[in-house]
Amino acid sequence: MKVSIQIKQSLDGWRLIGTPFVFGLLLLLTPIFLMVLLSFWTQDYLDLNRTFTLANYKEIFSHPVFITLIKRSVNISLFVTALTVLLAFPVAYYISFYGGKRKSLLLFLITIPFWTSYLLRIFLWKIILGYNGVINSGLISLNFIQEPLTFILYNSNAVVLALAHAWAPFAIFPIYVSLEKIDRSLLEAGRDLGDTAIRSFFRITLPLAMPGIIAASLIVFIPTIGDYVTPKLVGGTEGMMVANMIQVQFSKANNAPLAAALALVSLSIVVLISLVFLFLNRKYLRRQI
Amino acid sequence: MASSSTAKIIDRNIPMVKLENIRKSFDDLEVVKGLDLEIGSGEFFSLLGPSGCGKTTLLRMIAGFETPNSGIVSIAGEEMTNFDANERPTNMVFQSYAIFPHLNVGENVAYGLKKLRLPKNEMKARVLDMLKLVDLDGLYDRPSYALSGGQKQRVALARALIMQPKVLLLDEPLSALDKKLREQMQHELRRLQRTLGITFVLVTHDQEEALIMSDRIAVMFDGKIAQLGHPQEIYERPVTKKVASFIGVMNFVSGEYLGKKGGKLHVRTSSLGEVFLKPGQMASDLQPGNVTLGLRPEMLTVLYSTNDNSENEFKAKITNVSYYGDMTYYSVEMPGPDDDISISMRNTVGRHVYSVGDVVRIGWGAASIVAL
Structure with missing residues (x-):
């Protein structure tokens, strides 16, 4: 009796996770496996050369443009992460400590940007930051500047700004x-x-909020490092990131194996940095159970 | 044990805590309603009352977590009404213990010492001494999540006492512990207070706890002090029916106060007949008319044999029997309109336990009665 109940229960469990498991297998692991395979092949004009080689990886690590793009992507997303978390913390703190009866209203207000699609929000940044955009025409009409500012759009600053704005809610909630x-x-x-307010903030609030801060950092860091749309639309050439290069290699350059290798290098960096975050998180969580 | 009582210095001439006409409201709700109180130096003082009576708010105003809307809070002779908690010579043991989860036992206890910037070894020595005092030897490095409820309680106590406060404030510190541990902690707190001579102010809703531990008790109802006195006074001579029924079990018998007769107060009751009380057993301003008499269950006796006798007695039918092992509680029917009264009898060798329906003789003495 007992055994049959156990079998039935484990069957129930499999039935429950079965569909998502197959889904994950087909749509996550299979593509990654194919990518790994692809990255060890080479493009031979219109055909794939299926002999195993490390040529793609050698090319990535010997060609400065790839290294520069990877470094820039890591830098931009780390900077976006730091900025987002820094800006999100006071908002989260205010809602948690001073929100009172308006807490749920304030949390609801934070979701308002999601009412518009991400693509439209990026286009809006173009309107705000552009050559004839809101900021430039405003400053000109106020006679602060004579010529439109050019350093505010089509560079990495614009990418950082757009990404930090887009990911803020995802950082606010865990914090x-x-x-x-x-x-x-x-x-x-x-x-x-005997603590003053400032001392107790640094001795109690901040250490105890650390799991949320680390979770927020992960949530922002992982997607931004591989972001493709934002640098494409507001980054210009100077704000180009590794995902844009991967796209170029896959399509225009018609070199899928190199693109696959590039994607896997980026993925490994993400995994590596995420592991550091996770390790930190565990260290904090263990002390707080 | 004898030496501990000599170490204790109670000097009520110097109030350690002085509250004058304290009022406190939250939004439109007045929680403390014009309250005066003096707590002596070295006293173990309890604020006792049901939840919502304002006792915790009062404690928080002494600690500096709340500011009264009006009135003056003085500690050790200095006015501190608007001082923040970090500027007052008071420390608190919180109901939830509030042990810092990210710090271990040693770090928790040393928390308040950090700003003194003591040399490392001196700091550690002080913490170890304090851990010894509260019986936590060897737990210096223990992470706080690995502590039991009783150990957390001791850490909270050590963390507060290491600051050498003039007043230690305890907000229902024992309510989360099981019965055995609670009784043990009651004795230990009392012992610590006697050894250290620090003024302790305890907030509790447990009347037994207040009676066991305190030098004096303030019974609070509805934002005011209903009665202030020594445990024995509060138990034996409650001034209102509300205090009487909050502290222990009290039987009530209705009667009519007819006035003084030969230096004694004459009350006529339908249950107990004519009762004569001494002036101390009744409020001085009582006017002739309806009155309620209170009798504690242990002040009544079941008369077991014909040889047993008492000052007064009556016969009654037992309506309920609760056997507690060491004690048996009987409910008996009263002649007249009064509710059944409760009698507690200690179970001794060979003493018979009666059953429901038995008719027994019950003895009582007028000296144990209070008129309310």
Whole structure:
């Protein structure tokens, strides 16, 4: 009886995760496997040369343009992550500590940007930052400048700005949750033991909010490093990132194996940096159970 | 044990905590309604009352977490009404213990010492001493998530006491512990307070806890102090029916106060007949008319044999029996309109436990009665 119940339960479990499992297998692991395979082949004009070779990887690490793009992508996304988390923290803190009865309203307001598609929001940044855009024409009409500013669009600054804005809500929520979880009597205990507000922030609030901050960093970092649309639309040549190069290699340059190798190198970097974040998170979480 | 009582210095002439006409409201709700209180130096003082009576708010105003809307809070002779919690010579043991989860035991206890910038070895020595005092030897490096409820309680206590406060504030510190541990902690807190001579202010809704631990108790209802006194006074001479029924079990018998007769107060009841009380057993301003008499269950006796006798007695039918092992509680029917009253009897060798329906003789003495 007991055994049959166990079998039935494990069958139930498989039935439950079966569909997503197959889905994941087909749409996630298979493409990655094919990419790995592809990255060890070479493009021979219109045909694929299926002999195993490390040529693509050698080319990536010997060609400065690829290294530059990878470095820039990592730099931009790390910078976006830092900026987003830094800007998201005060918002999350305000809602958690001073939101009062308006907490759910404020959280709801944060989702408003999602009411428009991401592509449209990027186009709006072009309108705001462009040569004849809102900022330039505004500054000209106020006689602050004579010529439109050119450094605000089509470079990495514009990419950072657009990405930080787009990902802010994703950073606010995990930080907010970790702040909500802090028992307020801990802060009172800190005050009671002589802390000023600033000291207790650094000694209690910040360390206890760390799991949320790390989660927010991961959530922002992973997608931004591979972002393709934003640098394409507002990055210009100077703001080009590795994903744009991968796209170029796949389509215009017709060199899918090189693109696959490039994609896998980026993926490995993401995995590596994410592991560092996860390690930090575990270190903090272990102390807080 | 004898030496601990000599170490204790109670000087009520110097109030350690002085509250004058304190009022506090949250939005439109007045929680503390014009309250005066003086707590002596070295006293173990309890604020006792049901939840919502304002006792925790009062404690938080002493700690500096809340500011009264009006009135003055003085600590050790200095006015501190608008001082923040970090500027007051008070420390608190929180109901939830508020142990910092990201710090281990040693770091928790050392938390408040950090700003003194002591040399490392001196800091550690102080923390170790304090851990020893609260019986947590060897737990210096223990992470806080690996502590039991009782250990958390001791860490919270050590963390507060290491600051050498003039007043230690305890907000229902024992309510989350199981019965055995709670009783043990009650004794330990009392011992610590006697050894250290620090003024302790305890907030509790547990009347037994307040009676066991305190030098004095303030019973609070509805934002005001209903009665202030020593445990024995509060238990034996409650001033209102509300206080009487909040502290322990009290039987009530209705009667009519007829006035003084030969230096004694004459009350006529239908259940107990004519009762004569001494002036101390009744509020001085009581006017002739309806009155309620209160009797504690242990002040009544079941008379087991014909040889047993008492100052007064009556016969009654038992309506309920609760056997507790060491004690048996009987409910008996009263003649007249009064509710059944409860009698507690200690179970001794050979003493019979009666059953429901038995008719027994019950003895009582007028000296144990309070008129409310």
